[in-house]
Amino acid sequence: MNTSKTLQFALLSLAVIGGMILLPQGLGLYSVELLNIFLVNVILVCSYRMTVTTGDWGLAHIVMMGVGGYSAALLAKDAGFSIYLTIPAAGLIAAFVAYVMSLPLSRTVGFGYFIASFAIAELVRLSWLKFDTLFGGVRGLINIPIGKVFGYSLFDPVIYYYLSLAVAVICLMLMFQIDRSRIGIVWRSLSTDADLARSGGINVSYYRKLAFMCGSAFAGVAGALLVHRLGSVDPKGFDLTTMIYLVIWVVVGGTGSFWGPIAGLIVMTFFFEWTREFLAWRPLFFGGILILFLIFLPNGLDGLLRKLFDKVTSRGGAKQ
Amino acid sequence: MTPILDVKSLTKRFGGLTAVNALDLTVRTGEIHGVIGPNGAGKTTLFSLIAGAMRPTSGQVFFDGTEITTWAPHKITEAGLARTFQRSAVYHGFSVLENMLISMHTGCRVSLLGAIFNFGPTFPAAEIEQADGILEFVGLSEYRDAQAETLALGHQRSLGIAIALATGPRLLMLDEPAAGMNAQEAVVLDELIRKIRDDQGISVVLVEHDMKLVMEICDRITAINFGLLLANGTPEEIAGNNEVIDAYLGVEDLLDEDGDHA
Numbered sequence: 315m316n317t318s319k320t321l322q323f324a325l326l327s328l329a330v331i332g333g334m335i336l337l338p339q340g341l342g343l344y345s346v347e348l349l350n351i352f353l354v355n356v357i358l359v360c361s362y363r364m365t366v367t368t369g370d371w372g373l374a375h376i377v378m379m380g381v382g383g384y385s386a387a388l389l390a391k392d393a394g395f396s397i398y399l400t401i402p403a404a405g406l407i408a409a410f411v412a413y414v415m416s417l418p419l420s421r422t423v424g425f426g427y428f429i430a431s432f433a434i435a436e437l438v439r440l441s442w443l444k445f446d447t448l449f450g451g452v453r454g455l456i457n458i459p460i461g462k463v464f465g466y467s468l469f470d471p472v473i474y475y476y477l478s479l480a481v482a483v484i485c486l487m488l489m490f491q492i493d494r495s496r497i498g499i500v501w502r503s504l505s506t507d508a509d510l511a512r513s514g515g516i517n518v519s520y521y522r523k524l525a526f527m528c529g530s531a532f533a534g535v536a537g538a539l540l541v542h543r544l545g546s547v548d549p550k551g552f553d554l555t556t557m558i559y560l561v562i563w564v565v566v567g568g569t570g571s572f573w574g575p576i577a578g579l580i581v582m583t584f585f586f587e588w589t590r591e592f593l594a595w596r597p598l599f600f601g602g603i604l605i606l607f608l609i610f611l612p613n614g615l616d617g618l619l620r621k622l623f624d625k626v627t628s629r630g631g632a633k634q
Numbered sequence: 635m636t637p638i639l640d641v642k643s644l645t646k647r648f649g650g651l652t653a654v655n656a657l658d659l660t661v662r663t664g665e666i667h668g669v670i671g672p673n674g675a676g677k678t679t680l681f682s683l684i685a686g687a688m689r690p691t692s693g694q695v696f697f698d699g700t701e702i703t704t705w706a707p708h709k710i711t712e713a714g715l716a717r718t719f720q721r722s723a724v725y726h727g728f729s730v731l732e733n734m735l736i737s738m739h740t741g742c743r744v745s746l747l748g749a750i751f752n753f754g755p756t757f758p759a760a761e762i763e764q765a766d767g768i769l770e771f772v773g774l775s776e777y778r779d780a781q782a783e784t785l786a787l788g789h790q791r792s793l794g795i796a797i798a799l800a801t802g803p804r805l806l807m808l809d810e811p812a813a814g815m816n817a818q819e820a821v822v823l824d825e826l827i828r829k830i831r832d833d834q835g836i837s838v839v840l841v842e843h844d845m846k847l848v849m850e851i852c853d854r855i856t857a858i859n860f861g862l863l864l865a866n867g868t869p870e871e872i873a874g875n876n877e878v879i880d881a882y883l884g885v886e887d888l889l890d891e892d893g894d895h896a
Contacts, residue, residue, distance in 0.1 A: 494756055495749030496735075503725045503736045510723040513685060514737040515711035515801045528746070 334479055338472045346471040352583060353478040354540045357485045359563050359575035361532035364489060366569055367498070368525045369424075369505030372431030373557050374415065375533055377438050380552035382408040382534025383541035384442065387455045390542070397461045397468065401481060401538045408534025409527045411438070416523040423508070432554075442549045454548025458541060468542070478539055485532050492528060493572050501525050562604050568614020577615045636699045638663040638805050638837045639684070639715075644693035646679055646861075653679040655861040656693070661805070661854075663698075666831050666838045668852035670845070670872075672881055676861035677841040678720060681809050685717045686710045698804065716803035720810045722790040724782040724797065731778050733793060734765035737800035765800065771833075772796045772826060788819040795826065799834070806830060808840040812847050820847060827851055845882075849873065857881070 338346045362375045382404035389395040389403055415434050422430045442449040449455065460468045468474045492498055500521055503511050512518050541547045559582075567578020585603075589596050611618055639661035646654040654676045661667040671677050682688040684695050686707040695703045697715050705713075725733050735757050744752075757765075769775050772792045777785055782793060791811060798806055808827070812820045824847055830836050842848045848855060848869070855872045857864040859881045865872055872878055 488750055491750045491752070492746065495752060496744045496756060497746065497749050499728075499732065499736060499756065503728065506726045506728070507723055509687070510719065510725065510797070511736075512707045513687070513711055513717050513719070514797060515708050515716075516736075517706070517708045524746075 331479075331483060335476075338475050343471055346475055348583075348587075350471060350475055350478050350543050351540070352579070353475070353482045354536045354543070355563070355579055355583070356576055357482055357532055357536040357539070358560060359567070359579045360486060360489050360572070361529045361536065362560055362564050363569050363572070363575045364493070364501075364532070365525050365529035366564065367493075367501045367505060368522050369508070370427055370431075370522060370526065371561075372419075372427060372435075372526075373554065373561075374419075374431040374435035375529065376552045376557040376560055377435035378408050378412055378530035379533040379537035379540070380439065380442070380547070380549070381411045381530070382537030383547045383552075384449060384455070384537075385534065386538035387458045387541050387547045388448075390459050390461075391455065391457070394459075397463070397477070397542055400542070401535055404538035405531040405535040408537070409531035412527045412530030413523065416526045419526065420519045420522050439549050439552055450548070452548070452550075454546060454550075456546040458545050458547065460542055460545065474543055478543075481535065481539060485535055489528075489532060490572055497521075497524070558604075559600070562600055564614075565604060565607050566614055568611075568616030568618075570613050570616045570620065574614055574616030581615065635663060637661055637696075638698055639839065640696040641680075641684065642694045642696070644680070644683055644695065645691045646676075646683055646688065647691045653861050654683060654690070657858065657861065657863055659856055661837060661839055663837055664831070664835065665853040666827065666840070666851055668848040668855040668869075669839065669841045669858065670843075670848055670855060670878075671858040671864070675859050677858065678809060679861075680858070681717060681807055681841060685715065685807065711801050711803075714802065714804035715807070716798035716801045716805070717807040718791075718794045718798050718809055718811065720813060722787060722794060724785075724790050724793050726781075726783040728782055729779050730769065730774060730782055730785070730793060731762070731765055733782050733797055734768060734800050735761060737797040738765060738802075768796050768799050771829070772799070773822070788815055788822075791815070791823075792826070795830075799830070799836075803836055805837045805839065808838065808842075810841055810843060812842060812844040820844060823847070824851055 338349065341349070358375075358379060365372065365375065385407040386400040386404040389400045390397070395403065415438075419427060419430055419434060442454075443451055446452075462468060463473065463477055466473045468477060500511070500516055503516070504518060504521060508518050563579045563582050564575045565578070566582055567576065568574035585599075586596075589599055592599070607614060613620075637660045639659070641657060641659040643656045643658060644654055645652065645656050657676075657680065659669070659680070669677050669680065679688070683690045686702070686705050686709070690703065693703070694701055697710070697713060700713070702710050702713065702715070725736060728736065738761055766775070766778070769778055772795055774789060774792055774796060777789060782790070785793060795806075795808065795811065811827070812823055815823060827838055827840070828851060831838055840848070840852070852869055854867065855869055856866050857872055857875070857878045864881060865875045865878050867875070
């Protein structure tokens with residue numbers, strides 16, 4: 315990226331952040347609550363993209379979010395931690411759990427990884443049901459304290475929105491920096507040719523573990539944000555259905571660039587709201603969209619825009 | 635002088651099949667060493683065993699005096715033994731330059747914190763300069779910014795070699811570098827392999843079907859068949875060896891022909 319592009323990018327980011335700061339002023343409380351969930355999901359999709367850039371499409375990510383959520387809930391309820399501490403702690407605990415999970419997972423590839431990630435994640439999720447004295451079983455944990463920032467109660471959705479916005483901006487900046495670093499590029503190289511990477515001196519298993527841990531850490535942060543907002547956490551929220559929504563957001567957006575999954579999330583969030591009247595038909599719509607994208611736009615909206623952009627400017631290799 | 639590569643009684647069995655059978659191979663430092671043999675002789679298996687992609691059933695591999703038999707592939711590459719693949723192996727979706735930069739991984743690792751607090755360019759200018767140097771060396775400078783998968787097959791194979799060179803090897807193992815190349819490309823390759831040894835001082839082992847290339851550039855040749863050592867010697871000795879001629883059926887004819895690369 316040259317200087318003028320960097321400047322453009324910085325100005326654009328500032329404009330978006332400025333817009334996000336002003337946004338709740340013109341909206342009703344329901345919309346602000348939607349925005350709160352949206353910010354959680356922004357962190358979630360970007361962190362999922364982080365792990366899938368290595369080619370490891372797994373089904374554990376939503377459970378990693380749950381690990382962060384349960385950690386934050388327990389720390390806030392039982393240890394009396396403030397929200398400033400529970401959010402980063404949730405990320406660290408999720409990363410640690412991800413490390414343990416990655417020990418067997420990094421021995422599998424492709425379809426094996428896909429299924430194994432589901433199995434291990436389900437093991438974690440079922441342990442929340444089984445060990446009900448700690449995790450509250452089916453009912454989960456309720457009455458999670460929400461706390462205050464600068465003397466303002468976070469119970470107010472608008473105040474919570476600003477906290478979420480700050481956390482989301484920090485998380486996105488961190489993920490963006492990792493994505494453009496040598497680490498991010500090595501992750502992407504693994505998905506194109508792991509054998510070549512291995513013979514090129516790259517410790518493939520280390521980098522796959524690192525990607526899973528980093529992605530899980532940010533998913534954990536997203537989980538903490540969600541749980542503090544809802545005031546409760548239960549195993550149902552992190553089941554396969556939720557995971558499939560996450561996959562749909564990322565597939566629709568495309569993983570080719572950092573911004574693809576966010577675009578996918580925005581489009582599908584609007585779609586989700588529009589189909590509120592056809593509740594019974596919604597799984598069919600979403601399933602259909604997933605199939606259509608996989609067949610006709612395997613690189614998602616990101617790939618489509620890139621193609622159109624290349625056609626307009628008629629130059630090859632837009633990826634610099 | 636310690637040989638750069640010393641393979642001692644290496645054996646690999648797949649169930650009942652013995653792909654490599656008690657094979658010895660010694661590559662002297664600074665030499666170009668050819669490994670020949672008919673299809674299914676165990677050449678590629680031998681390569682995979684040396685490079686750590688497969689574990690041998692028994693036997694030992696020494697690289698510059700150090701035993702590397704059970705090392706992981708990336709450790710072996712870090713130690714200075716790089717390999718190329720029979721297929722054209724490049725990173726799709728990345729530019730030619732990025733292909734190089736990814737492979738210059740050894741020695742310039744980045745920590746997570748280092749990545750987060752790096753506000754400059756992803757790759758330092760010195761690394762890009764080094765990558766450009768290698769691209770120029772293999773003759774790919776003009777394709778620097780092209781996507782790797784859009785290159786012609788011959789160029790993709792050169793890029794494969796460049797990727798291996800980017801890891802900073804002392805020994806380069808080339809798996810059928812001339813496969814699928816036309817006569818003209820094979821001549822360029824011939825020159826490149828010589829240059830790698832002469833200018834960069836890198837020892838080379840190559841597995842090859844193209845007898846003309848092997849006979850022309852190799853200092854020593856090892857012929858194998860059915861995983862067994864057939865003969866060891868200079869190109870002249872190998873060309874005159876009856877067992878090798880029997881195994882190949884018509885090697886002599888191939889040697890007499892000009893520029894016809896199967």
